[in-house]
Amino acid sequence: MQTALIILGSTFTLFSFLPLISSPLWWIRIMDFPRLHVAVLLGIVLAAYVATYGVDGTGDTIMVLVWGIAILNELRYIINFTPFMKVEALRTEQPKPNNAFTLMISNVRMANKKYDKFLERVKEANPEMIIMNEPDQEWHDHVCKVLDEHYPYSIKKPLDNTYGMLFWSKNKIHDSEIRYLVEDGIPSFYMVVELPSGDKFCLFTVHPQPPRLMLNTETREAELLIVAKQAKKVPYPAVVAGDLNDVAWSKTTKLFKEISGLIDPRVGRGFYNTYNAHIPVFRYPLDHVFYDPAFRLVNLRRLDKFGSDHFPILITLNYEPQRELEQEHPRADLEDKHEANELIQEGLEKGEERNHEKQNGHAHQ
Template sequence: MENTLIILGFILTLFSFLPLISSPLWWIRVLDFPRLHVAVLLTIVLAAYLIFYGAASLGEYAMVTVWAIAILNELRYIINFTPLKKVEALRNKDKNPANAFTLMIANVRMVNDKYDKFLERVLHENPDMLIMNEPNQAWHDNVCKVLDERYPYSIKKPLENTYGMLFWSKNKLHDSEIRYLVEDGIPSFYTVVELPSGNKICLFTVHPQPPRLMLNTETREAELLLVAKQAKKAPYPSIVAGDLNDVAWSRTTKLFKEISSMIDPRVGRGFYNTYNAKIPVFRYPLDHVFYDQEFRLVSLRRLEKFGSDHFPIAITLSYEPQREEEQAHPHADQEDKQETNELIEEGLEKGEKKNQEKHQNQ
């Protein structure tokens, strides 16, 4: 048993420190996800070793010290999403804010066919705007009739490759675009939303590729950081939302926030894990909403599942530009900007190569 604990401790310690390497390799970046799991498991291993065997020799003392450092390394990432951290997104103070709206995000999972159950969730929530990730033509055909009657404005791009996207809005849309920022076949949306008050805001929706077996993350990083730069330069206060296929505590997400100067409503409040809805033990916050400091948070809620491997999430924001100076937000330094440009360049090169290979195989 002692050898088993030592081997487990070594493996978990490796899992803790490997993500410190700035590399897009999938087997490194996937370790950004289970920070909490690694911390819990390594704590159990450390406690078991000390209870049963102690740390009498210098070597044993050094080993358990390294394990403790590895646990602290994991905790320093996830502690920001607990009540121990000061909230980043301030609440609105009005009970009935005049300029509030609700945005619902749902990765529907392309192979999921529980269309009616999804529509029940949407109709019950009745959001002002709805983002759907992963819809194919079947999803489009099964929900359009109901949603088109309720939402007069939309942007639609169903696809059969799990990267389709649909967007509906009760509010008028302007200058809407379907963009392919890095890879052909992986769209993102841009639109200007006109609120009932006449104020305009910019909305960016994204769904980049995740790290998985033999699929590195260069294109994911490039797409997220390109959107961060676009949001920073947008003509109106901006929101970025969707399935980012990245956890809230990763270096990429931190860099995204610094470049865009956007706020994360999860900080100081909780994980709001949205994936995997089917496996309670392994859940991570993959569906995100980031926004400029002109907005105040009214509510953030994870909704009931409907058959997808993602929980839907709904956020209600109040547009209060007169109070933006009260709300702190991240800033990028020169090193952040340089790193961003390098990651974008690397991702665009990778995306162009994949696009060329795809066209050659067609």
């Protein structure tokens, strides 16, 4: 029993410190996700060890101390997403926000066939805009007729590779583009959205590749940081939304915020975990909305599941540029900019390599 606890404690300690290595290797970056789980499990192991065997001698003291540091290391990442911390994104003070819009983000899961359940969530929420990640042609065909009736503006790119994307809007859109920033077959959308007041903002929708077995994260980092740089330079306030396949507390997300200058409404409020809807014990915030401080938060909530492995998330923002300076503005220093440029270059090279492999694969078929 003692040996088992020592092995478990050492393993969870390794999981805690492993992500400190700046590497895109999938088995390192995947450890960015379960910060809370590792902290809780290591805390249980530590408590069980001390309660059962005590702290006897220098070796035990050092071991227990290292375990405690590992727990604190995990907590320092996730503490910002609890009500114990100051909120980053301020709420509107207008009783009836008059320049607002509601956006629904949903990874529908391509294999999920509960189209009507999804449409029920849309009807209940009644958002001005909808972002769908992972739709294939079958998803497109089942929801298109209903949504086209209520949403006159749209951008559509259904794909059968789990990276399809669909967008609908009641608000007028301009200058819309389907972009392939790093890899062929992984689109992102860009558009200028016009509010009923005539005010405009730039919307980016993204869904980069996640870290998974034998698939490293160079292209994910590159895509997110390219969008971050673009969001900083656009002529109107920016909003970036979608399934980023990264957690809110990762180093990449922190760098994304610093490069883009966008804020996160979850800081000081909660995790708003969207994945995995099927496994309550293992859930992470993968679906994100970051926005310019010219907006104020009206509402943020997670919607009920509908068959996908992701919960939809719903956010309402009010455009209040006159109060922009009252909110925090993340800023990048020279070191951040240098790091971002290096990660972008590395990701673009990896993207070219993967594109070449796909082209060769099609040529041999």
